[in-house]
Amino acid sequence: xxxxxxxxxxxxxxxxxxxxxxxSAPVVPYDDPTLLFTNAGMNQFKDVFLNTGxxxxxxxxxTQKCIRVSGKHNDLEExxxxxxxxxxxxxxxxxxxxxxxxxxxxxxxxxxxxxxWKLPKHRLWASVYxxxxxxxxxxxxxxxxxxxxxxxxxxxxxxxxxxxTGPCGPCSExxxxxxxxxxxxxxxxxxxxxxxxxxxxxxxxxxxDAEGKLHELPAKHVDTGxxxxxxxxxxxxxxxxxxxxxxxxxxxxxxKISGVPYQEESQQIAMRVIADHIRTLSFAIxxxxxxxxxxxxxxxxxxxxxxxxxxxxxxxxxxxxxQLVDVLADSMGDVFPEIIEKKDHIKRVIQGEEVSFNHTLxxxxxxxxxxxxxxxxxxxxxxxxxxxxxxxxxxxxxxxxTMVMAxxxxxxxxQDGFNRLMEEQKARAxxxxxxxxxxxxxxxxxxxxxxxxxxxxxxxxxxxxxQTPSEILAVRKDGTVDFVVLDKSPFYVEAGGQxxxxxxxxxxxxxxxxxxxxxxxxxxxxxxxxxxxLPVTVGTKxxxxxxxxxxxxxxxxxxxTHFLHAAMRNLLGTHIQQAGSYVGPDRLRFDFNHPAKVxxxxxxxxxxxxxxxxRRNIPIQHHKQIELNEAKAMGALSFFGDKYGDYVNVVQFxxxxxxxxxxxxxKNSSEIGLFKIVSESSIASGVRRIExxxxxxxxxxxxxxxxxxxxxxSKISELTExxxxxxxxxTALHLQQSRxxxxxLIDQAISKDGFILVGTTIATExxxxxxxxxxxxxxxxxxxxxxxxxxxxxxxxxxxVVTDGLIKDKGFSAGKIVGAAAKELxxxxxxxxxxxxxxxxxxxxxESMLAMFKDGKLLNN
Numbered sequence: 102x103x104x105x106x107x108x109x110x111x112x113x114x115x116x117x118x119x120x121x122x123x124x125s126a127p128v129v130p131y132d133d134p135t136l137l138f139t140n141a142g143m144n145q146f147k148d149v150f151l152n153t154g155x156x157x158x159x160x161x162x163x164t165q166k167c168i169r170v171s172g173k174h175n176d177l178e179e180x181x182x183x184x185x186x187x188x189x190x191x192x193x194x195x196x197x198x199x200x201x202x203x204x205x206x207x208x209x210x211x212x213x214x215x216x217x218w219k220l221p222k223h224r225l226w227a228s229v230y231x232x233x234x235x236x237x238x239x240x241x242x243x244x245x246x247x248x249x250x251x252x253x254x255x256x257x258x259x260x261x262x263x264x265x266t267g268p269c270g271p272c273s274e275x276x277x278x279x280x281x282x283x284x285x286x287x288x289x290x291x292x293x294x295x296x297x298x299x300x301x302x303x304x305x306x307x308x309x310d311a312e313g314k315l316h317e318l319p320a321k322h323v324d325t326g327x328x329x330x331x332x333x334x335x336x337x338x339x340x341x342x343x344x345x346x347x348x349x350x351x352x353x354x355x356x357k358i359s360g361v362p363y364q365e366e367s368q369q370i371a372m373r374v375i376a377d378h379i380r381t382l383s384f385a386i387x388x389x390x391x392x393x394x395x396x397x398x399x400x401x402x403x404x405x406x407x408x409x410x411x412x413x414x415x416x417x418x419x420x421x422x423x424q425l426v427d428v429l430a431d432s433m434g435d436v437f438p439e440i441i442e443k444k445d446h447i448k449r450v451i452q453g454e455e456v457s458f459n460h461t462l463x464x465x466x467x468x469x470x471x472x473x474x475x476x477x478x479x480x481x482x483x484x485x486x487x488x489x490x491x492x493x494x495x496x497x498x499x500x501x502x503t504m505v506m507a508x509x510x511x512x513x514x515x516q517d518g519f520n521r522l523m524e525e526q527k528a529r530a531x532x533x534x535x536x537x538x539x540x541x542x543x544x545x546x547x548x549x550x551x552x553x554x555x556x557x558x559x560x561x562x563x564x565x566x567x568q569t570p571s572e573i574l575a576v577r578k579d580g581t582v583d584f585v586v587l588d589k590s591p592f593y594v595e596a597g598g599q600x601x602x603x604x605x606x607x608x609x610x611x612x613x614x615x616x617x618x619x620x621x622x623x624x625x626x627x628x629x630x631x632x633x634x635l636p637v638t639v640g641t642k643x644x645x646x647x648x649x650x651x652x653x654x655x656x657x658x659x660x661x662t663h664f665l666h667a668a669m670r671n672l673l674g675t676h677i678q679q680a681g682s683y684v685g686p687d688r689l690r691f692d693f694n695h696p697a698k699v700x701x702x703x704x705x706x707x708x709x710x711x712x713x714x715x716r717r718n719i720p721i722q723h724h725k726q727i728e729l730n731e732a733k734a735m736g737a738l739s740f741f742g743d744k745y746g747d748y749v750n751v752v753q754f755x756x757x758x759x760x761x762x763x764x765x766x767x768k769n770s771s772e773i774g775l776f777k778i779v780s781e782s783s784i785a786s787g788v789r790r791i792e793x794x795x796x797x798x799x800x801x802x803x804x805x806x807x808x809x810x811x812x813x814x815s816k817i818s819e820l821t822e823x824x825x826x827x828x829x830x831x832t833a834l835h836l837q838q839s840r841x842x843x844x845x846l847i848d849q850a851i852s853k854d855g856f857i858l859v860g861t862t863i864a865t866e867x868x869x870x871x872x873x874x875x876x877x878x879x880x881x882x883x884x885x886x887x888x889x890x891x892x893x894x895x896x897x898x899x900x901x902v903v904t905d906g907l908i909k910d911k912g913f914s915a916g917k918i919v920g921a922a923a924k925e926l927x928x929x930x931x932x933x934x935x936x937x938x939x940x941x942x943x944x945x946x947x948e949s950m951l952a953m954f955k956d957g958k959l960l961n962n
Contacts (some may be wrong), residue, residue, distance in 0.1 A: 104333045104347045107218075108164055108193070108436065111327070114213050115162035115195045118205075123163045125437070127388035128189075129397065137397045138168035138385070142194035143303075143324045149198050150268045150305055150322060154730065159200040164329060165192045166384050166437065170400050181374035181411070184294050184334075184341035188404060189381035191329035199320035203239050203273075206302050206323045210275060211244040214300070218336055224283040226250045228290060230259040230271030236304070240273070249284070258290045261303045261324075268305050268318065275300040277335055299335060300327040343373045347432075351376040354428045359415040371411040378408035379425045382451060387443040389678040391694045391787040392454050398785075403499050405454050409462055410502050418463075420455035423448040446676040449696035450787050465498030466506075473510055482511065486518020493519075494526070556586060558623035563591035563602070563765060564723070568646035573639055575624070583613075583629045583637050590625045590645050592618045593652075598682030598690075599659050599764040604647035608635060615645075652765065654686035657773045657796040660721070660754070660766045661711070662689050664776070665793065666738075667758040668710040669693065672703065680788050684764070687798055691791045692784060699781045699789065711776045714757050719770040724751040737761050775799040836870060839863060843878050850885065851955050856907055857885035860954040862947065865891040868898050868938065875900035875936065886913060888922060888954050890947060897926050897941035908934045913960060921959040925950040 112122055126145035130136045136144065142165035148154030170188045179186035197206070214220045227246060229236040231253045240251050253259075262269035278288055280295040288296035305322040307315040330342040339345050343352065355372045356363050363372055382392075385401055392402040408422055426440075426448045434441035472488050484507055492498040500519065507514050553575055562569045568591060575586040585606065592615065595601040601619070605612040606629055613635065617628040627645070631637060662684060669677045673695060681692035699707075724732070726748045737751045738760045752766055753759040767773060774796040784790045794802045842863070850857040859878060865871045871891045878887040879902035887902045901919035908914070915937040923930045923939035926946055930939020941947070953959055 102336055104329075104337075104345060105435070107333055107336055108191070108329060110217060111193045111213070112162060112164070114217060115160075115209075118160070118195075118209060120160040120162040120195055121158040123161045125163055125166045128166045128168050128384050129388040129390045137400060138170065139165065140167050140169045141165070142167070142192045142326050143196070146196060146198070146324075147263070148729075150263065150324070152320075156198060156730070159198045160196065161198075162195040163193075164436070165194060166388075167192050168381055168385060170381070170404065180377050181370045184343065185297060185328075185331055187330060187342070187377050187380075189377065189384055193327040193329050193332070195323070195325050197323035199322060202321050202323060203236055203302075203304055204243060206304070206325065207236065207239045207273065208243040210300055210302060210325070211246065214275065218332075220277065220335065221283075222246065224278050226252065226276040226278060226286075226289050226296070228252050228254050228259055228274045228276065230273075231255050233259075233271040233273070233304075236271065236273050247284075250286075252286060252289055254290055261301075261305075262309065266309050266311055268307070268322075269309050269315070270304045270306040270321075272301055272303040274298050274302070279335075297331055297335070298328075299332050301325060343369075343376065348373075348376050350428050350432045351379065351425055354425055355415070358421055358424060359412075359417050361415045367414060371414040374411045375408045375422065375425070378404050379422055379429060379451075382408075382422075383426055383429050383440060383447050384437070386447045386450050387437075387439045387676075389676070389694060391450060391680070391785075393785050393788060402454065403501060405451065406458050406462070406499050407502060407505075409455060409458055410505070413462070413466070418459070420452050420459065422455055423452035426451065443674075443676050446674060446696065453696050453787065461498065465492055465502070468492060468498070469503065469506055473512065476512065482513060484512055484514050486515040486520070486522055489514055489519040490522040494522075553586065553621055553624055556624055557588060559587055559625040560589045561591075561593075561625070562589050563593050563647065563652075564725070566591045567649045567652065568644055571643050571645045573637065573641045573643060576637055576639060578631075581630060581632050581634075583631045585627045585629050585637060586621075586624045587627060587643070587645055590618075590627070591647050592625060592627060592645065593647075593765055594618050594620045594625055597762060597764050598662075599655060599684040602647040602652055602655075604645070607644040607646060608637070608641060611635060613637075615647075651686045653767075653772075654797060655684060656765050656767050658686070658689035658794075658798070659684040659764050660752075660770070661715075661773050661776050661793065661795045662691055663752060663754060663758040663760055663762070663766075664711045664714055664770070664773075665689075665691055665707070665791070666693075666760070668707045668714075672706055672710065673699070688779070688792055688794050691793070692788060693791070694787060695789050696787055698783070699791070704778050704781060708776060708778055714754075715770045715773050715776060717755070717770060719755040719757065721766055721768055721770075722753040723766070724753065727751060732761060735759065775803075777802055832866060832870060835866060836873060839865065839870075839874050840877050843874070843881055846878075847881055847885075853957055855884065856904075856911075857882060858955050858957065859885060859887040859889075860951045861888075862890045862892070862951070865898075867893075868900075871898055871900050872936070872938065875902045878902055879904060879935065886915075886918065886960065888918065888951070888959075890951065892944055892947070895944060897928070897944055897947055899923055899926075899928075899930060899939040899941065900936070901932075901939075902936050903934060905935065918954075918959055922950055922954060925953065925959075 116122060126139055128139045130139050130144060142163065143150070149156060168189050180188055214225065215222050222245065225246060227240050227250065229240070229251065237251060240246055241248055259272050259274065260269070261272045276289050276296055276298050278285065278296045280288060303324040305324060306318055308318055309315055330345065330347050333345045333347055334342045337345050342348065352363055352372050355375055361368050363369055381404055382401060390397050390401055392398055392405055412421065426444055430440045430444045469492065472484060476482065476484065489500060489503050492503055493500050504514055556574050569589050571587040571589045573585055574588050577584040592602045592604065593599065601617055604615045606615055606627065614630045615627050616630055619626050619628070662682060666679060677693050677695060679691065680694055683690035729749050732749050732751050735751065736759060749761050750763050751759060752762040754770055776793060776795050777799045778791055778793045779802060780792045782790050846859050846861055847857065850859045859882065863874065865874065871889055875887060875889050878889065882904055884904050884906050886907065889900050891898045899919050899922055901915040901922065903913045903915045914934040916931040916933060919937040919939040920929060920931045923941050926941025927943045928939060928941035931937050
């Protein structure tokens with residue numbers, strides 16, 4: 102049975118049990134900042150378990166893309182070395198949200214495993230939580246499992262918790278014993294590859310409070326998870342997950358590209374690691390993540406570099422990992438079409454990372470070998486923390502690669518020393534940040550001793566109003582600065598990239614500047630300059646008024662950001678996702694994932710597209726405080742890293758843009774005015790930045806550019822005049838130098854029948870200069886014929902002069918002589934008897950032609 106059939110049979114089985122098939126959530130959980138990556142099928146249903154959200158169905162099933170590379174779910178070091186751990190895997194799951202419970206979950210699991218997939222019953226084991234008598238009895242009554250194959254375990258193995266508090270409950274795991282003794286209970290939960298856990302049935306029936314006590318939930322849930330790769334290995338009778346048709350297409354491709362057979366253990370490990378890691382990288386990048394220096398980006402960079410390191414074991418020194426994306430798309434694209442849709446983008450990102458890391462890897466390996474040799478010569482086997490830190494901090498060599506290489510070389514790493522140096526570096530960074538913050542009012546305002554308990558939340562009125570009558574709820578004084586909490590306020594507090602408002606608090610016709618605002622819990626704190634020490638106390642009535650001109654400039658830039666995002670996704674690809682932003686009155690900044698520089702032509706098209714849409718007078722549709730699931734169902738895009746509650750705001754401009762956004766915006770696209778991109782740059786590997794201006798900012802930018810053009814035109818005019826003057830001076834100087842050569846040419850000239858023949862090549866800048874020299878030569882010669890040649894752009898310029906006496910007495914003609922000369926060079930020309938010009942094409946015959954002239958052979962033509 103193929104893996105495709107196994108996956109589909111699981112889904113079809115639960116659809117037959119009235120389960121809704123739900124698409125896999127992205128592996129990048131942008132709406133859950135507590136997770137770097139989606140690591141379980143239940144992640145997208147967390148709100149249901151926390152009783153903060155609902156669904157329009159009570160039974161669900163799916164196959165969820167999962168990545169486990171950090172925290173307690175970190176399988177990185179086992180990947181490739183054992184047969185069943187992966188950084189990326191699929192989790193098959195079925196859920197009940199307050200519907201069926203243990204009886205159905207256990208009965209259906211047994212039915213699928215033994216009746217549909219025909220797994221041998223005598224090899225199956227079930228584990229239950231030590232006090233879960235209900236599950237124990239249901240295994241006996243609802244299945245025909247051998248009763249001796251039901252075991253009890255404690256919290257470590259058979260109790261599931263979402264966190265230190267909240268929903269939790271016992272779980273029942275299903276294992277298969279593949280050893281020669283299928284009745285051996287010692288292998289269950291022993292971490293043996295001969296007895297593998299294939300399915301975990303979690304029964305969420307309790308809520309743990311802050312004191313650690315368990316309380317029965319009014320609605321009980323089922324949350325199950327089955328490792329797809331593991332069940333494929335079991336059903337296909339393979340000794341390893343990597344031997345199934347899930348991985349073998351990748352492994353075969355790696356073997357073919359590298360020319361290394363999948364035979365020896367070290368080579369098998371390398372190929373397994375690479376096959377696993379390319380899956381993780383591809384799915385993460387497809388869902389919007391990018392290798393980088395922080396957070397999930399750093400995790401992906403580590404994984405990619407780890408794969409590149411193992412590629413060296415296959416003698417692969419050139420980038421090749423990106424080639425495997427095509428293989429992955431062929432084998433998994435039918436289930437996860439995003440791999441096909443984003444294939445080219447994924448390949449570009451991976452190839453770019455491979456190229457940039459190759460030099461680092463070679464240099465790191467070289468330094469590691471140097472350190473190793475020194476240790477051996479000293480009779481030591483410990484790499485000091487300073488050396489590990491130097492490899493990491495100075496040369497960018499990942500610590501985990503140093504650990505792997507040390508283990509292979511029989512060396513140990515001074516991990517404590519390295520950790521100490523890392524902590525010192527972090528402490529320096531924290532101190533620098535603290536000192537930076539200490540210079541601002543916000544440092545004082547964010548002190549932990551603020552006591553606002555019992556103070557009502559501030560009502561934000563700034564979506565519709567620029568000023569609001571308010572009442573002071575709390576005050577804190579710090580010299581000439583007051584920190585004021587109001588019951589209502591139009592002041593927007595920095596969020597989602599949009600900076601905070603400024604303005605004034607008006608008390609009895611006296612205006613106090615509001616220089617900043619911030620949030621403390623759900624209260625808006627206004628940082629007010631009170632230089633006059635006016636009596637600002639609780640209960641004082643004030644008029645809170647924002648700087649409307651500044652706010653409108655901010656709103657123009659914020660709304661334009663949405664149009665920019667839409668245009669870029671349309672023109673550059675749907676892989677474009679926001680990775681950070683700044684929206685101020687002066688400009689907007691948009692950071693985004695993209696593997697290559699945005700070209701000048703692409704910039705032009707983006708600008709053109711945005712401005713065309715702005716001129717359409719598209720009104721805003723501000724969907725305020727709608728349910729999160731409703732917003733998702735509308736197709737609204739979420740911004741990078743934002744955390745959304747049960748109710749969200751969605752900003753929509755016609756059919757152009759619809760995004761989650763809590764910021765403030767213009768009422769109509771035409772209010773934005775002109776949109777102009779002023780810069781595009783790289784800020785990290787795979788992350789780029791566009792800065793742009795709108796409205797008044799665009800006008801100011803254009804004025805600045807026009808002034809620069811005027812200054813440039815003036816400068817060009819000055820330079821042109823200077824150039825002409827210098828050219829004249831240079832020509833005169835050159836002509837003077839050339840004329841000084843004429844006397845020498847005349848002295849060395851060949852004398853013939855009482856006259857001289859001067860024939861030579863001379864360097865000149867133009868034909869006019871050559872003619873002037875020839876004219877001077879004619880004046881200097883008492884009686885003679887001169888033929889001057891100069892080469893310009895692989896062509897020959899000729900000028901011939903004849904003195905008056907020879908024209909009269911000998912009948913010589915400069916026109917005939919120069920014509921004969923030009924003919925020898927494949928050209929032609931002529932002119933007056935005393936001075937004539939011509940041109941020739943064949944420079945190679947110039948010397949021979951001049952020799953003929955000096956012999957007098959061209960005079961009688």
